[in-house]
Amino acid sequence: MSIQQQWLIPHWPGLPDNIGALSTTRRGGVSPAPYDDGMGSGGLNLGTHVGDQPHNVAHNRAIVRAQLPDEPVWMSQVHGTAVANLADVKPQQVPEADACFTTMPGKVCTIMTADCLPVLFCDKQGRTVAAAHAGWRGLAAGVLENTVESMRAAGAGELMAWMGPAIGQYQFEVGPDVKQAFLHGARDASDVRHVEAAFSVIGDKPGKFLADIYGLARYLLHRAGVKEVHGGEFCTVSNSGRFYSYRRDGVTGRQATLIWIK
Template sequence: MNSEPELILPDWPAPQNVRAVCTTRLGGVSLPPWDSLNLGVHVEDEPGHVQTNRQRVADRLGLASNSFGWLSQVHGTEVATLPAEGVPEADGSITDRPGQVCAILTADCLPVLFCNRSGTRVAAAHAGWRGLCSGILEKVAAGFDEPASELLAWLGPAIGPEHFEVGPEVREAFIGYDSRAAGAFSEHGARPGHFMADIYRLGRQRLESAGIEAVFFNSFCTVADSRRFYSYRRDGQTGRMASLIWLES
């Protein structure tokens, strides 16, 4: 519990001045059920533990703790431009200021990091199914000055398709926007009338619809990998990982 934070580095061809990482649950001081690198202040963990964990991440990355643009995430489509006053109620953030960190907290939802090929702007999005279906990824992409073809996106750790069971209303909502979404649902849910959903595929479809062709991802599953990842669906009361992106000063 006293080791350094364990980090995941995106495998994508971002410009050299673009830095991005995703934390795991390893390397912090929080006690069960938040053990150990919980970065969420809203999950009933001891506030002092969360602040210590956040400082550990900042120290590991060589960043000031006040450079992190934490959000109050509400499964919506608001995008905050950073730096901002206080803690914005938003599910996406974007910045062109070097050293300013866009930060997204997740524990099953899909985190998506963005940058432009010129390395002058970065962004992050929290895409639970509601925000994803409502257009959070498209809203973040629209915050860049360049055409979408000049953007790169990386999809971080989220619930895998073998564990994401949803009701018919979720499938209908996505298909109502784009009929291609039907391919991201399979009729193998444990409950009658339910479906297994592939949030990675749904995310890629929405990014491609927005014109972003350079989309990168790994085969993570927050539910299946309990050693590295928090999962709200698996554990209920649990911590949060952070997906972070910034421009080097």
């Protein structure tokens, strides 16, 4: 099976020809259970912090590196809103941030996830790219807006985005604290309506909701001026043969979503 069949190549209409993007799955690596591919073969776990043997992760990262123009910049993600400029990141450095951007050809923006939402950005001129890790905490706190602002400050033109594999709305059960975090960030009645629409009451579980992280992200991106948003058709929890999922498995690996200027 080819890399293209094992991984996701974003369906992203209008993506400039000089931009590369991909999203790995749990397939195509060497890691044993519980970091395997879900079908009895080696898994492509890319996280060094989840209990997998370091030599397995190094092997898996080398598999990914072979498809890229340079070593990916692996970040220490903390569910925050900091955005790293890859021009400021030294070789072997692991920045503590939940998003990154670059205007430099060959630099690879990289996000690791296992249910949280990865979002890739590009301007239509193909001059600036970015990647953001949007778990609900970072999403509510403004990680996507910070990424957009950083790109625009770097001279990006009109932006578009692609949402990679994340937990689907029929699997993302949350408490009232999550809903309140988004309502707290509402600026007006329109914001409140969109937040309310993204949370469905679970009839037999008082105080529990099903949250649509894709819908929340799409609205926040539109509000930030990103009008073309693609992707959002996956569910990491439901597809155990393709994606790692922390919500489903607890101890599990991490997949990556990456973008670069060729």
